[in-house]
Amino acid sequence: xxxxxxxxxxxxxxxxxxxxxxxxxxxxxxxxxxxxxxxxxxxxxxxxxxxxxxxxxxxxxxxxxxxxxxxxxxxxxxxxxxxxxxxxxxxxxxxxxxxxxxxxxxxxxxxxxxxxxxxxxxxxxxxxxxxxxxxxxxxxxxxxxxxxxxxxxxxxxxxxxxxxxxxxxxxxxxx
Ligand SMILES: Cc1cc2nc3c(=O)[nH]c(=O)nc-3n(C[C@H](O)[C@H](O)[C@H](O)COP(=O)(O)O)c2cc1C
Numbered sequence: 059x060x061x062x063x064x065x066x067x068x069x070x071x072x073x074x075x076x077x078x079x080x081x082x083x084x085x086x087x088x089x090x091x092x093x094x095x096x097x098x099x100x101x102x103x104x105x106x107x108x109x110x111x112x113x114x115x116x117x118x119x120x121x122x123x124x125x126x127x128x129x130x131x132x133x134x135x136x137x138x139x140x141x142x143x144x145x146x147x148x149x150x151x152x153x154x155x156x157x158x159x160x161x162x163x164x165x166x167x168x169x170x171x172x173x174x175x176x177x178x179x180x181x182x183x184x185x186x187x188x189x190x191x192x193x194x195x196x197x198x199x200x201x202x203x204x205x206x207x208x209x210x211x212x213x214x215x216x217x218x219x220x221x222x223x224x225x226x227x228x229x230x231x232x233x
Contacts, residue, residue, distance in 0.1 A: 061108050062091045062107065063107040064111045079220060097124070105135075119166075142175055146182075148183050148202075151207065187199070
């Protein structure tokens with residue numbers, strides 16, 4: 059049985075939902091999973107964990123700077139422990155952008171770091187216009203219009219492929 063830590067950054071909850079699904083799948087393999095939001099990372103003692111997974115969503119082109127800080131601060135631990143990183147974004151609604159090599163945000167993120175995760179995954183996120191403030195809604199609709207995505211201000215569309223999330227959970231269990 060491995061003791062697995064999942065650290066995540068979310069704004070609207072989709073990355074957290076993905077973490078919860080990963081937890082369910084990994085625990086079915088008899089491992090123990092602890093999920094921690096990035097804002098609580100300072101309370102953590104990392105040395106008790108056998109594997110670490112980090113997940114973050116993209117907002118205006120970037121993953122949370124807190125995730126970058128966490129990685130830089132704990133790079134030695136990350137390099138000595140089986141690890142994975144996953145990104146959640148809307149450009150990945152296009153299947154070819156779920157390939158980590160073709161996902162511009164993930165590639166930009168990795169260039170910022172000297173850490174190379176053992177395993178990289180990109181999940182498509184969710185668009186939920188009614189829940190956004192007027193500025194965010196206008197900006198995302200503009201980006202969607204430019205990239206031929208949905209622009210109906212009432213649209214709520216979850217693009218996340220839960221089978222892909224489950225497959226990743228099984229990979230983490232075996233990692
Ligand atoms: C204000 C805002 C900015 C966003 N910026 C981007 C972006 O630059 N690129 C992208 O692919 N997705 C972008 N998204 C989509 C999010 O990555 C997607 O909604 C994801 O599911 C959010 O995950 P979270 O709920 O865990 O934060 C943005 C969403 C919002 C609300």
